[in-house]
Amino acid sequence: MKPFGYLRATSVEEAVRAAAGQPGARFLGGGTNLVDLMKLGVETPELLIDVTRLPLDRIEELPDGGLRIGAMVRNSDLAAAVPVRDRYPALSQALLAGASGQLRNIATTGGNLLQRTRCLYFQDITKPCNKRAPGTGCPAREGVHRDLAVLGHSAHCVATQPSDMAVALAALDAEVHLHGPDGERTVPVTDFHRLPGDSPERDTEIRPGELITAVQLPPPAPGARSRYRKARDRASFAFALVSVAAVLEVRDGAVRRAALAFGGLAHRPWRARAAEEVLHGSPATEDTFARAADAELAAARPLRDNGFKVTLARNLAVGVLAALAAPADDH
Numbered sequence: 001m002k003p004f005g006y007l008r009a010t011s012v013e014e015a016v017r018a019a020a021g022q023p024g025a026r027f028l029g030g031g032t033n034l035v036d037l038m039k040l041g042v043e044t045p046e047l048l049i050d051v052t053r054l055p056l057d058r059i060e061e062l063p064d065g066g067l068r069i070g071a072m073v074r075n076s077d078l079a080a081a082v083p084v085r086d087r088y089p090a091l092s093q094a095l096l097a098g099a100s101g102q103l104r105n106i107a108t109t110g111g112n113l114l115q116r117t118r119c120l121y122f123q124d125i126t127k128p129c130n131k132r133a134p135g136t137g138c139p140a141r142e143g144v145h146r147d148l149a150v151l152g153h154s155a156h157c158v159a160t161q162p163s164d165m166a167v168a169l170a171a172l173d174a175e176v177h178l179h180g181p182d183g184e185r186t187v188p189v190t191d192f193h194r195l196p197g198d199s200p201e202r203d204t205e206i207r208p209g210e211l212i213t214a215v216q217l218p219p220p221a222p223g224a225r226s227r228y229r230k231a232r233d234r235a236s237f238a239f240a241l242v243s244v245a246a247v248l249e250v251r252d253g254a255v256r257r258a259a260l261a262f263g264g265l266a267h268r269p270w271r272a273r274a275a276e277e278v279l280h281g282s283p284a285t286e287d288t289f290a291r292a293a294d295a296e297l298a299a300a301r302p303l304r305d306n307g308f309k310v311t312l313a314r315n316l317a318v319g320v321l322a323a324l325a326a327p328a329d330d331h
Contacts, residue, residue: 002038005047012056012179012213015049020181020209022047027211029072029108032099033115041125042116042132056110056213059083065219071110071212075165076101078109088217090226090245094168097230100237110212113166113176113192116203117159117267118239120144130156131200138200141303147241150302150309152266157200158303160264161193162239167263168228170271171245174217180210189215193268200267221257224249225324230263231312240264242313248324250284260292260321262313265300272296275317284325286318293317 005022009015019025024046026034037043056070059081067083078084079095099107121127121140128136140148140158148158166189174189193204206212220226226247232238243263249256258279260272278292293314300310 002041002044004045006050007047008050008052009054012054012211015051015054016179016181016209016211018047018049019211023208025049027051027110029111030074030103030106031111032103032107033111037116037123040123042123051211062216062219067217069109069215069217071108071214073109074105075099075107075109075112076104079104087220088168088172088226090171090228090247091165091168091217093228094164094230094243094245097228097240097243098164109165109215112163113169113189113212113215114204114206115163118162119148119159122159131159131196134199134201145303146305147239147264148303148306149266150300150306151262151270151297152195152268153301154196154198154200156198157196157267159196159200159267161203161266161268163269164228164230164240164243164263166193167240167243167261167269168226168245169215169217170261170269171247171259172217172226173259174215176212177214177216178206178210179213180207182207184213186216190269190271196267203267221247221249223251224257227320227324229316229320231316242309242316244313244316244320246317246320246324248279248284248321250325253284255279255282255284255288255325258292258321260296260317262296262317265309265313272317274299279321284321286322289318289321289325290314292321 026045028048028050056072058070060068079092085092121129169189176187228245230240230243245261247259262270275292275296282288
């Protein structure tokens with residue numbers, strides 16, 4: 001047994017104060033990732049701060065048409081919420097593509113954003129891993145890396161960020177609201193997760209003691225559609241080899257608005273800015289969609305066994321964009 005302290009926080013301020021006073025503390029929501037990592041010995045918190053009783057479990061419609069999602073909203077509740085299904089279908093689809101029904105009933109919005117990589121070497125404490133123990137090396141580069149990164153990786157880490165939800169949020173231009181020792185701040189979800197660089201142990205830009213309190217979605221653009229699609233080794237309860245979230249508005253046969261994000265390709269959800277530049281103002285055709293995907297994936301640096309991800313990502317992106325561009329009667 002590895003002993004640890006436990007505190008059930010009664011307010012956001014108490015939770016943040018406790019975390020700031022104990023560097024080895026972790027916030028406990030659904031625990032669907034954290035508890036697993038504790039069982040493996042990867043996470044060894046000195047203090048668990050239970051935030052499940054905090055008033056952060058509401059989905060609020062905002063005056064501008066946007067949506068504020070509390071950090072403790074369960075994944076199943078968020079996927080089923082009418083405003084999400086109606087106005088942000090990509091988010092609902094992403095949530096339903098993740099994990100199992102039982103896990104979605106427990107997992108939270110904040111915890112989903114903070115889940116850590118599923119790299120085999122990270123999860124095995126008998127193996128070296130720069131993410132778990134900086135400076136020990138990255139055996140995945142020459143070892144088992146079929147599921148790992150082809151974009152944005154470094155000599156220090158080739159892990160991928162596993163969240164389905166985060167990919168949809170990246171395409172939807174969501175913001176993460178944080179409360180910490182220095183007060184409140186907001187970070188675009190596209191900047192929340194980090195590329196590994198030379199410090200892969202830092203998954204996100206979250207600061208010591210900070211707690212995610214909410215995720216905020218801007219109002220959907222009039223006429224825009226969104227969709228999420230995931231390719232995986234089996235039909236359910238599997239992490240993405242590649243996933244795509246897209247928002248597309250087509251008017252008079254041309255792309256007026258486009259947002260595209262990939263999952264399963266990098267250490268963070270990958271917002272495809274180069275692809276979006278190609279798409280904007282271009283004819284809404286499969287040729288355009290293929291050129292856009294190629295423009296983004298030209299930066300890919302696949303390893304020995306994961307080059308197939310580049311082709312898979314291209315085909316998945318073209319398929320999702322073509323589906324969104326089709327007349328409404330075809331949906």
